[in-house]
Amino acid sequence: MEPPNLYPVKLYVYDLSKGLARRLSPIMLGKQLEGIWHTSIVVHKDEFFFGSGGISSCPPGGTLLGPPDSVVDVGSTEVTEELFLEYLSSLGESLFRSEAYNLFEHNCNTFTNEVAQFLTGRKIPSYITDLPSEILSTPLPTPGPCSFANPDSVSPELGPCPTEILAGLAGSARPFGQALRPLLDSIQIQPPGGSAVGRPNGQS
């Protein structure tokens, strides 16, 4: 009996903020985020990802995001391409329909995690899957020495600096991330460049 073919499975990680999150998250959210991660699975020389348009596929690195910011080796799989596409089509009709997309709870990383476990039994790194909860749990900003409510401490020429403005804006009862929740919920990400997978006649 011939040994089964092993196909490598890679995880492509893209930072949607292109580095801005790492620089601005301490100011805006109060905690350090390394990036806004979008991931996709690359197997059988194809990249598969989930967006607001459903499951899509493209040549590796073929979305508008360009080459990935990092590549994680997930493992290898015996699952053939045919079987994998069957699996994807069943997913696309059940759990990962296009309308099921939700930026926080059911996003591209959810899909990637699911597929990675199917293919290799392993999950994707936790810093990716923990991102939504990280954002939603951002703490209340603590008033600094020169807070927005204290205009006296601010130099009259410059006015309040952006940190204070943001602190003032976020000074609601809910955490900053929660305050942004309605806005962020409406955001749908679909990197262009992919084609539909697993739907009859290619319709999303």
Add this chain to the structure above:
Amino acid sequence: MPHVISRTPRMAQSGHPSGLPTDRNIPPSVTRVIVKTAGKQEEFMIADNILVSQFKEKLSAHFKCQMDQLVLVFMGRLLKDHDTLGQRGILDGHTIHLVIKSKHRSRSLAHSSQNLLTKDPCHRDRNTKGNNNGVYQPADVSHTPVESALPMDPDVPKVQTQDLEMDSPECIEQMLQNPSIQQLLSNLGLMRQFISEHPDMQQWMQQNPEVSHLLENSEILRQTLELARNLAMIQEIMQIEQPEQTIEHPLSPQSYSDLETMPGGDNALDQSSADCNNHMLNSLQDPFGGNPFTALLGGHVLEPAQSSPPSPPQPQKRQDQLPQLPTTRVIYTSSRGLSSNTSANVDPNKVSHTSSASTTAISTEGWSHNCAIQQPDGVPALPSIELTQQPQGEDKDTTISLNSSDQKLEGDPQLSDEQTSSQITGSMMQLLLNNPYLAAQMMLFITMPQLSEQCRQQLPTFLQQTELSDTLLALANPRASQAILQIEQGLQLLATEAPVLLPWVAPYLWGLGWLPSPSCS
């Protein structure tokens, strides 16, 4: 015989109650595995030495499918029938993935094989044309990412890459029904880009440059349409004014209207507009004569005028002035009308020199307006001050072109008195900005309406009585205007503080002509 009890959260049925308790006293050989399939997962209690094939039997009964449709995947490895679960390392609590292959194997094979066959062209298509399904949609963000999704190909991609019927018309029809495509079609910017990049369109645009300009500027398009509607009106105006003209023009207004009716704006029209502008300058001399502030400009202008060559204005770039040409004509006609009104009042010869110098200076200094629109009632307002505004640099000989008249005469180019006055006020504002002393004077005039009324009535006679050029030159002197301003300020202050003292200064006002002498009141 191992008992298989399937517990599912949703299904009410229970397994074989063969006396084995559910949770307690689980024999060590029975393991609980989770089977995940197609978005749902279920738990199964099985012995770990069960053969995969036997497990598959159970699953096929459970999922109502045939055994050969089942494919079990654990840790990325396909489970073969002859293995046992223990051999594969499946322990308690592990998850086994199940894929139920489609029943119609022939169709699924055909589907997958076609996918494989078409994958290479798919790749190519994906690379070159992108896909209209990929729509980056942050909520309420503009469509520019959509445009970038179709990088270079102006044609809408005609292929759904993984579509089975790739070349059939139904595919195209389906694609057109795709909301993404409809979104693209409704994207005006993108459609405009499509149109402009079409080779036939480009050829047409080369022949008629105005078309490209029209495409890019909807404002011009709107104005052009309104002009077309108002051609009759313009012609009427021109014909009315024609018998009154006192200045010769080699080109008759009729020829202008003929050229005007051709919105193509050819070189002939350019040339004619150039000539028209020349004549406009000439015709403006008379209206300038009646204007007291002309020489004000002349005074400002004379010094720089001598340094600059008084070349006749050579208009350039007529193509982008098509909508402005009729305004040229209207202003032209109105100026001629005014010339007929005012020529009787003022001696043209005297001021022609001044105004010619001023016009020359205008042409070379790049002043945008050269229209001498005067109110037909003969009241010399400050219309020619338009000449002063917006010096645009000396290289722009298109001064005679009425560039800014386009902005001033928005909407209906059919010139009415209100429109002229609006243009006048607009130009007045410019002048006032440039000359604060004059602005202050105007403010005083406004605040003292009685005085302003009287001034307006007195001013023409007052100016006519005096040496016009000297007076205007004197006004041009900033110190003189400042002095007058101080006098006015003092008078106003007096009027507010001690009106009773006004009669004491009345003689001064009479002498200045700002108050009617008692004989006249």
